[in-house]
Amino acid sequence: MIIRTVSVGSDEGGRIVAALRDRFSFGDAGCRQTVAEIIDTVRRRGDAAVIDYTRRFDAPGMTVEGLRVTEDELARAAGEVDERVLASIQFAAERIRTFHQREMEDSWLLTRDDGTITGRLVRPVDSAGLYVPGGQGGSTPLVSSVLMNGIPAAIAGVRRRVMVSPPNGEGRISPALLVAAREVGITEVYKTGSAWAIAALAYGTATIPPVDVIVGPGNQYVAEAKRQVMGKVRIDMIAGPSEVLIVADEQANPAYIAADMLAQAEHDPQALALLITTSRDIAERTVDELESQIGQLSRREVARTSLREKGAILLVESMDQAMELANEIGIEHLELQVREPWQWLPTVRHAGAVFLGSFTPEAAGDYVAGPNHVLPTMGTARISSALGVETFLKKSSIISYSRQALLNDAGHIRLLAALEGLTAHERSVAVRVEDSGK
Secondary structure, eight states: OOSEEEETTSHHHHHHHHHHHTOOOOOOHHHHHHHHHHHHHHHHHTHHHHHHHHHHHTOTTOOSTTSBOOHHHHHHHGGGSOHHHHHHHHHHHHHHHHHHGGGOOOOEEEEOTTSOEEEEEEEEOSEEEEEOOOOTTTTSOOHHHHHHHHHHHHHHTOSEEEEEOOOOTTSOOOHHHHHHHHHTTOOEEEOOOHHHHHHHHHHOOSSSOOOSEEEOOOOHHHHHHHHHHBTTBEESOOOOSOEEEEEEOTTSOHHHHHHHHHHHHTTOTTOEEEEEESOHHHHHHHHHHHHHHHTTOTTHHHHHHHHHHTOEEEEOSOHHHHHHHHHHHTOSEEEEESSSHHHHGGGOOSOSEEEESTTOOHHHHHHTSSSOOOOOOTTGGGTOOOOOGGGGEEEEEEEEOOHHHHHHHHHHHHHHHHHTTOHHHHHHHHHHHHHHTO
16 A cells, blocks of 8 residues: 555554654764765865865866856856746745745843843844755756745845855756845855765865855755754754645545645655544545555655655544644644634644645745745754744843942842852952942
């Protein structure tokens, strides 16, 4: 059968649910070691290492001089992209800008009667690096990744925004990616990918200056490299395979359910497509739809492997049980294909994004709805959020005391400092109190 259908109350259902609750994982040991060696090599050898890796895995003729995309290449790209594609890129960009502009935070101050001023200073990081996968040698350019990562950085006010992407065999980056980069204001683009690109962004080379934040999707080597440089730079998140969980009742449309499960399954053999339903009839008809629709896909074998090895249809007794289970799983994309989806929205505690109603496919969120499609996976929706403007912001506390304010607070500060055994802390206040008494 194309996918497992089990009752949550069965032994098998219990095992599946337990595995879903505990699905967070890092790359395998071999990947971790390989990435550590790549990062160390780039730190030591800089451009030479980046060029060596790029020649070996992507573009045999790459040179240091050809590493950066030229202004002429950026200008030519617009003429190489179909006008309809360009229009759709601009349409999506406007939707994403409109949404993320609401996220921008302001600095603020709080004053007290004694003259104390406290507050928060909100400032963007100086630089950000955007990683964009090549997409099958450039044949499937992920323009949505450029928009979803580049636009929030621009709204945050990041001055230097950089894109890296692996070139094809001829040493070129897809014109569609370059057009998307220009749409979001990125003109600094480098033709390199995988873990060595992440290392170059984190530590810098003679050609690629380092950045403060690295964002963007990639394979397990990219994800592992981001994990290993985290701390040296900020990253968006440690991402795993893409995920969808559809909660459906007896009125749901099995054709829609199957289509959305397949939309996740075609990403990767490790992608996770789940259905939780209160209706055995819906479960059975969804299986039939999966079998019928999968033959129409160009990536049918990828999708079939994903459904067979990772996917599941879970039968529950009630919607309350369905929603509680969805919260325990903490999925990346949660679809509520139920009679009254807005009624159940208040019960959602853990999900990267929530899609309400039968006419809200997850694909709308991937491209043009507006909210970001960079979302927490592997259950991390319990503790983290979608990428947004705040990913590129940092906050500094502001503190200003008047003379009287310090005198008012001095006793509390000195007592707490003495309690902690920090006599210099206590003395730094005492010296001012004593001076004020003269």
